[in-house]
Amino acid sequence: MSAGAGRKRAAVGLTIDDLRVVGVALDGKVPDAHPRDAWTDRKLHYSLVNPSNRAKFKIIVVGTGLAGAGAAAALGELGYDVDVYSFHDVPRRAHSIAAQGGINSPRARKVDNDSIDRFVKDTVKGGDYRGREQDAYRLGEEGVRVIDHMQAIGTPFAREYGGQLATRSFGGVQVSRTYYTRGQTGQQLELAAAHALSRQVAAGHCKLHARQEMLDLIVKDGRAQGIVVRDLVSGKVRAQTAHAVILCTGGYGNIYYKATLAKNSNATAIWRAYKRGAYFGNPCFVQIHPTAIPLMSTWQSKKTLMSESLRNDGRIWAPRQKGDPRDPADIPEAERFYFLEERYPAFGNLVPRDVASRNIRERIEAGYGVGPLKNAVYLDFKTGIERLGVKLIRERYSNLFDMYEELTGENPYVTPMRIAPSVHFTMGGLWTDYDQMTSIPGLFVGGEASWAYHGANRLGANSLLSGCVDGWFTLPYAVPNYLAGLLGKAPLDHDDPVVAQTIAEVEDGIERLLRNNGTHGPDHFHAKLGAIMDVYASVSRDPEGLTKAIGLIRELREEFWRDVKVVGGSDRLNQELETAGRVADYLELAELLCVDALDRDESAGAHFRTDHEVDGEAKRDDEDWCFCSAWEYPADGGKHIRNFEPLTFRAVPLQQRNYK
Amino acid sequence: MTDEKMRLILEVWRQDGPRAEGRFETHEITDATPEMSLLELLDRLNHKLVEEDVDPVAFESDCREGICGTCGLDVNGVPHGPEDNVPACGQHVRSFKSGDTVRFEPFRAKAFPVIRDLIVDRTGLDRIIQAGGTIAVDAGTAPDADTLQVTHDEAERALDFAGCIGCGACVAACPNGAAYLFTGAKLAHLALIPHGKQERAKRARSMVAQMEHEFGPCSQIGECALACPADIPLPAIAVVNRERIRAGFKRKAN
Numbered sequence A: 001m002s003a004g005a006g007r008k009r010a011a012v013g014l015t016i017d018d019l020r021v022v023g024v025a026l027d028g029k030v031p032d033a034h035p036r037d038a039w040t041d042r043k044l045h046y047s048l049v050n051p052s053n054r055a056k057f058k059i060i061v062v063g064t065g066l067a068g069a070g071a072a073a074a075l076g077e078l079g080y081d082v083d084v085y086s087f088h089d090v091p092r093r094a095h096s097i098a099a100q101g102g103i104n105s106p107r108a109r110k111v112d113n114d115s116i117d118r119f120v121k122d123t124v125k126g127g128d129y130r131g132r133e134q135d136a137y138r139l140g141e142e143g144v145r146v147i148d149h150m151q152a153i154g155t156p157f158a159r160e161y162g163g164q165l166a167t168r169s170f171g172g173v174q175v176s177r178t179y180y181t182r183g184q185t186g187q188q189l190e191l192a193a194a195h196a197l198s199r200q201v202a203a204g205h206c207k208l209h210a211r212q213e214m215l216d217l218i219v220k221d222g223r224a225q226g227i228v229v230r231d232l233v234s235g236k237v238r239a240q241t242a243h244a245v246i247l248c249t250g251g252y253g254n255i256y257y258k259a260t261l262a263k264n265s266n267a268t269a270i271w272r273a274y275k276r277g278a279y280f281g282n283p284c285f286v287q288i289h290p291t292a293i294p295l296m297s298t299w300q301s302k303k304t305l306m307s308e309s310l311r312n313d314g315r316i317w318a319p320r321q322k323g324d325p326r327d328p329a330d331i332p333e334a335e336r337f338y339f340l341e342e343r344y345p346a347f348g349n350l351v352p353r354d355v356a357s358r359n360i361r362e363r364i365e366a367g368y369g370v371g372p373l374k375n376a377v378y379l380d381f382k383t384g385i386e387r388l389g390v391k392l393i394r395e396r397y398s399n400l401f402d403m404y405e406e407l408t409g410e411n412p413y414v415t416p417m418r419i420a421p422s423v424h425f426t427m428g429g430l431w432t433d434y435d436q437m438t439s440i441p442g443l444f445v446g447g448e449a450s451w452a453y454h455g456a457n458r459l460g461a462n463s464l465l466s467g468c469v470d471g472w473f474t475l476p477y478a479v480p481n482y483l484a485g486l487l488g489k490a491p492l493d494h495d496d497p498v499v500a501q502t503i504a505e506v507e508d509g510i511e512r513l514l515r516n517n518g519t520h521g522p523d524h525f526h527a528k529l530g531a532i533m534d535v536y537a538s539v540s541r542d543p544e545g546l547t548k549a550i551g552l553i554r555e556l557r558e559e560f561w562r563d564v565k566v567v568g569g570s571d572r573l574n575q576e577l578e579t580a581g582r583v584a585d586y587l588e589l590a591e592l593l594c595v596d597a598l599d600r601d602e603s604a605g606a607h608f609r610t611d612h613e614v615d616g617e618a619k620r621d622d623e624d625w626c627f628c629s630a631w632e633y634p635a636d637g638g639k640h641i642r643n644f645e646p647l648t649f650r651a652v653p654l655q656q657r658n659y660k
Numbered sequence B: 001m002t003d004e005k006m007r008l009i010l011e012v013w014r015q016d017g018p019r020a021e022g023r024f025e026t027h028e029i030t031d032a033t034p035e036m037s038l039l040e041l042l043d044r045l046n047h048k049l050v051e052e053d054v055d056p057v058a059f060e061s062d063c064r065e066g067i068c069g070t071c072g073l074d075v076n077g078v079p080h081g082p083e084d085n086v087p088a089c090g091q092h093v094r095s096f097k098s099g100d101t102v103r104f105e106p107f108r109a110k111a112f113p114v115i116r117d118l119i120v121d122r123t124g125l126d127r128i129i130q131a132g133g134t135i136a137v138d139a140g141t142a143p144d145a146d147t148l149q150v151t152h153d154e155a156e157r158a159l160d161f162a163g164c165i166g167c168g169a170c171v172a173a174c175p176n177g178a179a180y181l182f183t184g185a186k187l188a189h190l191a192l193i194p195h196g197k198q199e200r201a202k203r204a205r206s207m208v209a210q211m212e213h214e215f216g217p218c219s220q221i222g223e224c225a226l227a228c229p230a231d232i233p234l235p236a237i238a239v240v241n242r243e244r245i246r247a248g249f250k251r252k253a254n
């Protein structure tokens, strides 16, 4: 926790060369076969573990969201000895539960010309060619059976009147491949997954450790061999060792302070793993969702997503007149600017998220914002209701409309919603090879915590898919392949000096926070960090702003360690202490995020650099930047080290995105 | 946004641990605004307490949008707060007038021991799930979901019950501390979907037994459905008895 904190340097006038060194080219261990055949090829070469030997392998899974609950349950079903950790009181509360709109699956049953190839094309193109196409193929291929499994274990997917599964379309795609349960798809998937995990707990294959937070990774002989956790109720810090560790700890969007993520989602697990040597992939790729409820008051604790699915039947507009004071109902059609429909006739309101967000922010910043703080645009269901009737609209979105009304006191059946962009998802995450293993052997990653699949921009409904696929269908192939090589080896001895050493370091970190005796609680610094990130590292970025942000973050980090105070002790439930540790990590990760954004001298997907654009569209530089940046922690306190994995495209040839 | 500032008296339950004695503490907030949620009111209080070097009030929340079921506390004696069928994170200061007293307490139920301040242990609900609220299908073995016809209305009905957020307000609202609404919602959901039908009777027996082991009996008062933020319909409590009786007749698994 301390290494980054002491770095003292003025950032003004810094160039990227003062901040980072270029490391080595990485091998993603992608099969040589055509991307379409890569997964089949790889599975064929995976080693297996004999059923009678599986119980001899201890696996730690951190996280019980879709990825973690799935991985733990699936490995439990196979007979491995699994220990599952979550900071939540019960597994089912994980942030996945809040996902609304749906889950993609290229089952391609309709005659709208969907296929796995098209899914891959949409995913790779949507991600602006900064993810692996082989990963996308694996996701699509395994994604076909995800709906069958989730339905079987309890998700009551929406059905057509003929009894078949219903689908809807989502942004960035022209086919209908999104499966859903009203506006609460994540909830139904997460409950099903968490219940399946319960079945394994009851069966004794999985041991559940709730209200326990992972605070460090134990690495010995270059292998991940365990974790250090703090019991959030008793405050006790202890270690657990294992043959392999799987992190499914979610995204780091809350680094922006107010985002659509659940309040407790945080980056601590992946950040501490990074500091033990796991590379961090593309930290600057952050998705800003176009349709969230904007901030309305000082104490508003977060932003709330209004699902992208609403853009199927809702139309986005802003008044043509600047600062128009009229009630939306009084603004005639001719004076409404349906800017997405006009600017992008082919995709209209369904353009990808980054495009929608930039356009909305452009309207707001140009002075056309609506609402009391003039910080929103309208999402209007009038046409949708006229076309489909209130009943059908209610069936599709009732819980979203209710939620909107609960939060704003306005009825969206009558008055258009007010929406604005908000940080929502992080495409970046720990770098993994094709086998989902990080640069530390034995450390695997699934779900949003990983960099995989989504490149520089995630397509709507592809994340629930990646969580489910990683957990249920790909980690259960890849992890045993690694374990097979460890047959006959016991997990690391708890008496090993590395274990004691790692525990001691965690305890020191906690002590340091408690002893600090400053004047403000950790939340104060988090708010300040969010303000910096929001101005300089949001929907559009430029080198000058990013350089400035890096300086400000370093100052803030120093201020934090000078002035933070953590009320209460460590030997009991202490939420201030939990927050303090998370904020300390954000203050370090924020710098890396900005360095990555400054380093990546191009625009790609959600990473929009104003110095790299044509006609307001992101301009990629495939010549120089067609790779994943995999950042390595400089253990000596020196410059950030950027390794890179070159990306090649065979199935989906490189081309500029065009949604017009 | 309004500029209106409200003065509210907050009486907050403080308790150091499961066995410690609890007490109310009184605080004043002078800059509350109507659009704040009640949890944001607690955030406001905690901010003030921390600045004054006082231990903040421990309470739980996560999604803050009514779906995760993490929040849950009594407000003036009512689980979640004054508005019916709304979770604590969706309750607002606009339900009160300036000068009012708002009393925050943990959920009160025998099955939910206090962990600290407003946080209680609700894992009893998950032990009911563990007893059998699951479907025994392993990853990869499910048949094509399109070959299993589920009518549109059946899917919608299943979802009406499946929407339970597992917050425990039904238990806290019930004078007997019963978990019938929760258990009934699970049983109804699973009985309505194709694979759930397989172990229906066995599930009912084991879940009901576990429920009765930790929670109180049902006297059909109906407070639970009024508190329920997921609008689980009151007939869910009848489902518990229906499924139990059905399971009693059938000694088979389904």
Ligand SMILES: Cc1cc2nc3c(=O)[nH]c(=O)nc-3n(C[C@H](O)[C@H](O)[C@H](O)COP(=O)(O)OP(=O)(O)OC[C@H]3O[C@@H](n4cnc5c(N)ncnc54)[C@H](O)[C@@H]3O)c2cc1C
Binding pocket: A062, A063, A064, A065, A066, A067, A068, A085, A086, A087, A088, A091, A094, A095, A096, A097, A098, A099, A100, A101, A102, A103, A104, A185, A186, A212, A213, A214, A215, A248, A249, A250, A251, A260, A261, A262, A265, A266, A268, A269, A305, A307, A424, A425, A446, A447, A448, A449, A460, A461, A462, A463, A464, A465, A467
């Ligand atoms: C409001 C909202 C709506 C969304 N809607 C959609 C949608 O419609 N479709 C879609 O595809 N995607 C959607 N997404 C994105 C999607 O929900 C997430 O990306 C996905 O659910 C992440 O799942 P996960 O399993 O990776 O992690 P999470 O669900 O975030 O789970 C993380 C788990 O890790 C645990 N954890 C974390 N750190 C630690 C630690 N240090 N120690 C112990 N435990 C830890 C937590 O307790 C939790 O169990 C949405 C996101 C938001 C914010």
Ligand code: SF4
Binding pocket: B163, B164, B165, B166, B167, B168, B169, B170, B171, B181, B182, B185, B224, B227, B228, B229, B230, B231, B232
């Ligand atoms: S039935 Fe309603 S009140 Fe009870 S746990 Fe479920 S959502 Fe909460």
Ligand code: FES
Binding pocket: B060, B061, B062, B063, B064, B065, B066, B067, B068, B069, B070, B071, B072, B087, B088, B089, B090, B165
């Ligand atoms: S915090 Fe999630 S339901 Fe209230």
